[in-house]
Amino acid sequence: MQQIGKAYMNWSGGKDSALALHHAQQNGVDVAALFTSINAAHQRITMHGVRRALLELQAAALGLPLVTAELPLLPAMEDYNNIMSRHVAELKAQGFDTAIFGDIFLEDLKQYRERELGQQGMNCYFPLWQKDSAQLMEAFIAAGFKAIVVCVNGSLLDESFCGRLLDTSFVADLPADVDPCGERGEYHSFVFDGPIFKTPVPFAKGGITTRHYPMPKSGNDCFRDKPAPDMPFYFCDLEPVAEAVAI
Numbered sequence: 001m002q003q004i005g006k007a008y009m010n011w012s013g014g015k016d017s018a019l020a021l022h023h024a025q026q027n028g029v030d031v032a033a034l035f036t037s038i039n040a041a042h043q044r045i046t047m048h049g050v051r052r053a054l055l056e057l058q059a060a061a062l063g064l065p066l067v068t069a070e071l072p073l074l075p076a077m078e079d080y081n082n083i084m085s086r087h088v089a090e091l092k093a094q095g096f097d098t099a100i101f102g103d104i105f106l107e108d109l110k111q112y113r114e115r116e117l118g119q120q121g122m123n124c125y126f127p128l129w130q131k132d133s134a135q136l137m138e139a140f141i142a143a144g145f146k147a148i149v150v151c152v153n154g155s156l157l158d159e160s161f162c163g164r165l166l167d168t169s170f171v172a173d174l175p176a177d178v179d180p181c182g183e184r185g186e187y188h189s190f191v192f193d194g195p196i197f198k199t200p201v202p203f204a205k206g207g208i209t210t211r212h213y214p215m216p217k218s219g220n221d222c223f224r225d226k227p228a229p230d231m232p233f234y235f236c237d238l239e240p241v242a243e244a245v246a247i
Helices: 015-026 051-060 077-093 105-119 132-144 168-173
Strands: 004-011 028-041 066-073 098-100 124-127 146-153 185-192 203-214 229-239
Touching: 004 015, 015 028, 015 098, 015 185, 028 051, 028 077, 051 066, 051 185, 051 229, 066 077, 077 105, 077 203, 105 124, 132 168
Parallel strands: 004 028, 004 098, 028 066, 098 124
Antiparallel strands: 146 185, 146 229, 203 229
8 A cells, every 4th residue: 555644634524435434444544634625505415415514523423623625516627727726735835745535447537636746745645446336336235335325316316215224225226227325426425424423413304406507528529519418316305313213
């Protein structure tokens, strides 16, 4: 394993970042903070839609300081890079030298992270890189992690998957063309208990809402001058409560 000094976890609140944090800690990495991007308009975790209050409860249950970057709704790439670069510089000044990510096999995303952070003298560490997705899901469940699906890409999965517990039956019901870990953005989750948590994160399961976002445009899209079709996303709202409740 590469030499790592003081590291921060790029934390989404979901299963991949939780498993990556678990692997890093098991390998003796000094993970000293969580870093999460927040939708400033709604005060929710970017793309996952989880409330800031639950993110803060997660961080407290993990016993780690939380650093957040507030992003505008659907930021331009330049704005995103500028905001993230400013926060990385601040972390660098605090002695951090490594950023940990839960990426599994998306090579272009890995290269982007390494390029952008490398320009600021920050190393990248990918504990789950090129591991088998099905085996990672099995390991996640076997380790005792508990998570709920909070966001589903409606162009790839139907609404019934949203709000379900992330367990063996959920994985068994996934279509064959969907990655078990949702690595291509098929679904996102919120982890509320597991071996890295001091206590479970208490929450109540709320209703499901639908939002539509423009479909990403390909550089080779001959129809790029026409409006992009909407992609439906289903979100299961979670609310913080005083004590954990059965779901």
